[in-house]
Amino acid sequence: IALIIGMLLIALFMVNSTIRLTVAARGEEINIMKYVGATNFYVRVPFFLEGLIIGIVGALLADVAIYFGYAAILEYFAANLAFVTLLNDPNLMMLIMLVLLVGGTLLGALGSNIAIKKYLKV
Numbered sequence: 001i002a003l004i005i006g007m008l009l010i011a012l013f014m015v016n017s018t019i020r021l022t023v024a025a026r027g028e029e030i031n032i033m034k035y036v037g038a039t040n041f042y043v044r045v046p047f048f049l050e051g052l053i054i055g056i057v058g059a060l061l062a063d064v065a066i067y068f069g070y071a072a073i074l075e076y077f078a079a080n081l082a083f084v085t086l087l088n089d090p091n092l093m094m095l096i097m098l099v100l101l102v103g104g105t106l107l108g109a110l111g112s113n114i115a116i117k118k119y120l121k122v
Contacts, residue, residue, distance in 0.1 A: 011058070011107050018051075019051050051109055051111055055105045
């Protein structure tokens with residue numbers, strides 16, 4: 001449980017840092033948008049979507065790694081360590097992958113929302 005919490009905090013920090021750097025890089029553009037009358041919502045949405053996409057892509061990469069990595073581990077254990085049995089349930093694998101996708105998406109959205117509130121003073 002401690003490892004999972006640590007990984008969640010690291011992922012939140014990574015998304016937060018990425019959005020913060022993006023806000024810093026686009027500071028002049030944000031100021032110009034505000035001067036010509038852009039609403040806070042209009043300024044914040046691209047950063048929120050960026051965090052959401054970062055979360056989705058990260059979750060998809062994790063899903064692919066788990067899917068193919070676990071299959072390779074199953075083959076290795078079946079060939080070399082027959083006395084060790086691993087669970088081979090496709091439904092459970094799909095459930096885990098779905099939970100990772102939803103969790104990654106929510107984590108990306110949460111991290112970007114925190115960064116937007118903290119670093120984007122609009």
